[in-house]
Structure formats: structure tokens, C-alpha cells
Amino acid sequence: MRPSRTPVAVPLTLLALALALALALAPTTPASAGAHRRAGGWAPAATAAIHPGTQMFTAGAQCTANFVYADATGAVYLGYAAHCAGRGGQTDTDGCTTDSLPLGTPVRFAEGATAATSGTTVGHGTLAYSSWSTMHHLAGPGPNACAYNDLALVRVDPADVGTVNPSVPFWGGPTGVSTAGLPAGDRTWSWGQSSLRPTTALSPRTGASLGGSGHGWSWDVYTATPGIPGDSGSGFLDSRGRAVGVLSTITLAPLVGSNGLGDLARELAFAQAHSGIDGLRLVPGTVPFSPVA
Secondary structure (H helix, E strand, C coil): EEEEECCCCCCCCCCHHHHHHHHHHCCCCCCHHHHHHHCCCCCCCCCCCCCCEEEEEEEEEEECCCCCEEEECCCCCECCCCHHHCCCCCCCCCCCEEEEECCCCCCEEEEECCCCCCCCCEEEEEEEEEHHHCCCCCCCHHHHHHHHHHCCEEHHHHCHHHHHCCCCCCCCCCCCCCCCCCCCEEEEEEEECCCCCCCCCEEEEEEEEEEEEEECEEEEEEEEECCCCCCCCEECCCCCEEEEEEEEEEEECCCCCCEEEEEEHHCCCCCCHHHHCCCCCCCCCCCCCCCCC
């Protein structure tokens, strides 16, 4: 997880991003993804090996999956933060200038990894999209996108797709993608599985928003047990169970221990416009969202 930096406040100029955001809101049900569900559906949430919150290891670095995604061909993806596959240091926060591992890099999915053990391998995937490496090849993504657009997608190996469930542990959901962000005071729910924690008892978290920055690209949140390195990439839900953010940074101010989130609606719209993945969409959970679980 990266420490945060002072955002640059300039208007968003990506017309393509706005158009993709509109497409992201339109209800879509790719036929092939539907066929996958009809042919056997997702694994039961209670026993699924791969799901939001699964630990993801990339070249030795551990992060946490946020949500499950699918495309028009029926391929399934786990999302995490783009910096999880970055080559920079902890203070390198500009996705437009920091190098990343190449697409096709293998990623290991695991459960139960701690500082003392590598955990149990539950599947494998390959890096299929990185906002950081994508922005290297675009003209003028803008300073806010460079600072806060921090989403990557790992394609789940076909042999492991049958063990996937899209539901967030403990809380359920997501119910969709939020475009309202997290204005100050709004509550939020998350699940992180850092290998620095010896137990998952502190994995479910709830807290409140401190407000946004970067013209809607980023939200600062404070939770009773803040996210720590290894929680990077984990997803956050709003009060309606909608996917709203991706954990990206440890915020050093105004409150030590607060976290910075990338706005998922913007990050997903950017991916839909530039990833080359046809029909990319977030998959709703099979378990209803319950904020008092």
C-alpha cells in the first residue's frame, strides 16, 4: 500500500472517460457470462475458494482482491490495485510515470497467508489490465488520473473459474457500482486480508468518509481498524452495498491511519474505454448486502 501525496486539483478532461462512465451505468448482461451461470453458476459463497478478499501475490508482493469482474466472452477477473503490480517504491504514487510488471505476469491466489507462512494456494491468474501501464501509452490522462487511477485486473485461470463467487465476505454484495462516491460523513464497509494480520477477525471493517479529492477520483475514509499494507486493492461498499472504492493509500493527514480510495466508477469506466476487454463489467454478489452482519 502506498502512502498518499498531495493531490493536484485540475478539471477532468477525458471525454472518453465520461462516455465510458455512461456505458458503465447501463445495465448489461453479456450472453456468455449468463451462459456461465446457467451452466453451473458461481461456487457457493460459503465454500468458494476465490472471492473478493482473496489474497493475491504478484512477484512476492501481497494485496487483497476487491471485486469479481467478467467480460463478453465469459472470462472472469479479480480486481486489485495497479500498484500491486508496480515496480516503484512505496513513495512512487504517479501511475503515469511508475513502471509496472508486464501483462501476462502470473498471480497466485491464496488464503491464510501471514508473515510466517505463504498460506494455501487456491488458484492462479494472469495480469490482464493495469491502469498504470495503460496510462503510459495515452496522451493526457490528466494529473488526477495519474495520481488516483489505481486499478488492475487479473484473469482467473479457466480451470479455477468454477471455484469463484463474487460476494464480499461477511457483508455480502456488491449490489452494483456507485457513481455517487463517498461524500464526507457517508458510511462505508470493507474486507481486507493483509498477511500482516495473524487472524481475519479484524478483516471486516466499517467506517466513515472524510471527503474527496482529485475532482472525484479519490476518497479518504477512516475505519476503526484502518487498512494496512497487504489490504491494498480491497474493495469498499457504500450504504446500499454498491462497490464504491478501491483501497490505494495510507493517508498521512489529516488523520493518521485513514486510507485513500480510488473511485471505482471512474476507474472501471477508464478500464472499459482503454483495456481492450470487451463487455467488461462488475459482477454483483450472490449474497445480499447486510450492513449489520
